[in-house]
Amino acid sequence: MSYSGSIPTNGTAQAVLVLEDGKRFVGKAYGATGQTLGEIVFATGMTGYQETLTDPSYAGQIVLMTAPHIGNTGANDTDMESARIWVSGFVVREPSRTVSNFRSQRSLDDDLESNNVVGISGIDTRAITRHIRSAGAMRAGIFSGDFLKLSDSEQLELVQNAAQMRGRNLSDDVSTVDPYSLPAQGERIGSVAVLDLGVKKSTLNYLAERGFEVLVLPQTVTAKDVLSLNPDALFFSNGPGDPAASDAHVDLLQECLRAGLPYFGICFGNQLLGRALGFRTYKLPFGHRGINQPVLDKATGRVEITSQNHGFAVDMPIEGELDSRAGFGRVEVSHYSLNDKVVEGIRCLDIPAFSVQYHPESAAGPHDANHLFDRFRDVVMAHQNAAGAGDSK
Incomplete structure (x- = not known):
C-alpha cells in the first residue's frame, strides 16, 4: 500500500x-x-x-x-x-x-x-x-x-504491523474485472480459457500466436462459467499471493480437470495445480526472482535458464511417480531448480495437464522455455484428435 x-x-x-x-x-x-x-x-x-x-x-x-x-x-x-x-x-x-x-x-x-x-x-x-x-x-x-x-x-x-504475504490472497487486486478476448493468429486450433490471476501481456500473445482464441476471464468465475464457454483448454496464469489462500481457484481447477479439459499453468498456476492434485505448498525463505534461474528438464536432461518470480512452491518429491491424492492418477515432477531442488514443473501422466513454476514467456529473455507454448498446443490438438476418434466410433 x-x-x-x-x-x-x-x-x-x-x-x-x-x-x-x-x-x-x-x-x-x-x-x-x-x-x-x-x-x-x-x-x-x-x-x-x-x-x-x-x-x-x-x-x-x-x-x-x-x-x-x-x-x-x-x-x-x-x-x-x-x-x-x-x-x-x-x-x-x-x-x-x-x-x-x-x-x-x-x-x-x-x-x-x-x-x-x-x-x-x-x-x-x-x-x-x-x-x-x-x-x-x-x-x-x-x-x-x-x-x-x-x-x-x-x-x-x-x-x-503491515500485512504478511503468507495467507494473503491478492488475485482480486490484479485480475481483470471484465472478460475480454484475443483472436487467434494464423490457423485457429481452438479456444483457451485463461484465468487471469495476474497474467502478463506476453503470455496472452504467445497463446494467440499458437492458434488459440484467448478468452481472458476474471478470477471470480466459477467452473460452471468456464465450462459454459465450451473452451478447448484451460490456462491458469502467474500471480501474486499465497496459493494456500486460493481454495476457490483450486476447486475450479479440479472441476475442469474432471470435465476433461487440457490444462497448462505457469507460476501461481503451477502451485494451484499442485494443490488441485492433493499436494501442499509452502513459503520459500527468499524465493526465486530474476531471469537467470537454472532449471533441469528431467525428460530431456536439458538445463534451461529461466525467468522466475515466486515466493511459494509445491511440496513434492522430485523423483519417482506419485499417485494424486485427489484422484487424478499418476503425476511426477518434470522440472526442478538446480540451485536448491525446488519443484519447477509438474506433469500428469493420466490426464492432459502440466505446469511449470517459472515464466516461459520471459519477454525480457532468456527464451529457453518458450517451447512450452508449443507443447501446450500439441497436448490440446492430441486431445482433440482423440476425442474426434472416439466420436467417430
Missing part, C-alpha cells in the same frame, strides 16, 4: 528503508516520495526492469534490483507487461543519470513518479540482498518526504 507524499523527488532528497527486523538503510528518494509498505524481495536480472515493474506477480512487494545500474534504457510502451506498475516499492543502488536507447520514450524515473511508486536509491543493495538470503524475505517500508518526520520507532511499528 502506497501513499504519495507532498515533496517532489529532486535527486538529493533523503529516504530510508526500514526492515522488519529493525535494520535501516539511509539513501536518496527515487521516484515518488511518501511511504510504502510491502514484502522486500530481490530480483537478480541484469535487464528487464520494466517487465519486472509491470508484472502483476510483484503486487504487494518492494523489489530490490541486484544489478547496480538501473534505468539505462529508459521506458517504453512496448515492454509493458500490463497497464501499470504493480510493485509496492523500488530499491536500486544507482539510477541511470541518462537514458540511452532508440526505443526509449521516457525515463524510468518518469514512470515511477507517474505511477506513485515510492523508491530509494544510493544504498548498498548487495548488503541488503545478503541479509535477505540469510534472514529470509520480510516486511519493509520506504519513507521519504513528509514521512521522514516519523520517529524511527514509529516507522518500524508501521512496518511490523
